[in-house]
Amino acid sequence: MGKTLYQKIWEKHVVEELSDDSALLYIDLQMIHEVTSPQAFEGLRTNNRQVRCPNKNFATMDHSIPTQNRHLPFADRIAQLQVETLAKNCSDFGIKLFDLNSPHQGIVHVIAPEQGLTQPGMTIVCGDSHTSTHGAFGSLAFGIGTSEVEQVLATQSLVQSKARTMKIEFTGSLKEHSYAKDMILKLIGEIGTAGGTNYVLEYTGQAIRELSIEGRMTICNMSIEGGARAGIIAPDEKTFAFLKSRRYSPQGSNWDKALLHWKELVTDKDANFDKVVTIDTSRISPHITWGTTPSQVVEVDGYVPEITDFSGRNQQDACQKALDYMGLKGGEKMKDLMLDRVFIGSCTNARLEDLRIVANIVKGRKVCPKLEAMIVPGSGSIKKMAEKEGLADIFLAAGFEWREAGCSMCLGMNEDILQAGQRCASTSNRNFEGRQGKGGRTHLVSPAVAAASAICGHIASVNDI
């Protein structure tokens, strides 16, 4: 019987089989950031351990850093101490750090692909759940906790149990004004927030092949919101073209060797998946979350659901809690919801392609004066390119704030937060209670819907402007 791409990567990384369904796996790349690593380095020191392969670990600062006034000391002294600690740890243990002075600093899941660190067939980990993003290149990438960050630093390996495999086939093509974000929101709406628990999802089908690498990253990024351990997409010519000539991509004869290996990274035709989900992409309209989990999703043209739309006490109870928190009533039209904030950013949607989509929509228009809208690019490199292309001028002329790269209001660890009761259209990945600020109300959308909503002042699609 044939093998899935997941099985192939697994087998290529087994250091030691431990049982029928678990093994010690070698980890090719670990990305590190300031929030989930200090205790790991401390553990190494306490036990007098070294970093096994410093060159397979890379660090940046993204979660708790300010996105403006970077020339000043942080207003938040504790956050300052945290980034200083990361700098010291990287220097003490010989780990390459993209710090705030680096032109390549940015969100960990944006800069690793940008630098060519993320490559097909690799095993990649990071102390961050959105590590699933890197699966867009055909790598096995998943988030881990701080204990495992320490273990990878010390041993460059992790014990893993085999995941079940789920094939997600997106047939057909996306229609105009629908994007990768709408595909993944639609999927999570169907399988639920725990639908992918213990699974690795492999995304296939015409719509996936037609997506850019950026779009594929958006899809894999949110695999974790469906509970999946990882999301993966077989690499193809687009992947190889993206990687060619990146800073850490293989060069010369190594490129040729790598390419031969990468082209074999596909699921065999006769491979078996534990589960298959098929979605007709041509029917996917722009989507938006109405509630407090990424699975509580409707079409932008749709209505807030009623409690009676759900069956079972748990689901009805969850619906009521979400309605209460979000300040909504069942049956309200999504497009009638007035907004206080728009956030365009995060490891889900802050790459150049996303910014181009936004610029196309807002060019020559003005952000509704009743709301605050902010664009936070995913990396310093993206910021520079957007400025060079004239996108930044378009954003500033329209009335957007244009910030420095970081995670920003996706998780609100810095001062970029919602105030209680504020309603926000956000291109990020989580709409949990309080995620963007205590009492804040988040609606997850694509960059296109965020841009149109910023202009209109309420939830809107591109056709509304």
Add this chain to the structure above:
Amino acid sequence: MEPFIKHQGSVVAMERVNIDTDQIIPKQFLKKLSKIGFGKYLFFDWRFLEDGGLNPDFILNKPKHQGASILVAGDNFGCGSSREHAPWALLDYGIRVIISTSFADIFSNNCYKNGILPIVVKEELLEKLFAQAKRPASVEFMINLEQQSLSDADGVISKFNIEARQKEFLLKGLDDIKWTLQFKDKISTFENRQKVDLPWLWLN
């Protein structure tokens, strides 16, 4: 890690699905550099009022649940962010066992690393446990990891599953890194083979 062999403690139930790690420990508390002292921030936004006082309506604040060490919660507990600060906060607060119909993958892993036992039960049983925990008097459960049993004063309620490796690590309080280092030579062998097979991974 402290070994987990048996545990007896009082039960508190949170009848809510999808309790995420942002709720368990909100982001403003993730800037600390150590693993200790997170218990006072556990469920911060639910547990405390705007003025900093205890929210009397929140279940953990009820007098009968003071000192609870076994948490029964709705499906998909611990979803979202990978922050290990969530189990650090639960443990520091005093929680040693969590019972639900499912746990998010990363969270469940993080629990084992910290000596917290996540027990997966069927939905009908979870409903029964919820009902039991709602009784006016405080309820105690006993967990015997060796026998993989969950009991109350009347006897065994249910057996539960756990991977053999996770069980052994909890029972013996083993250190993952120390354990992995026994394969040091095998890791070197793997690396040497990979340097030949996939040389471009070794250029940095």
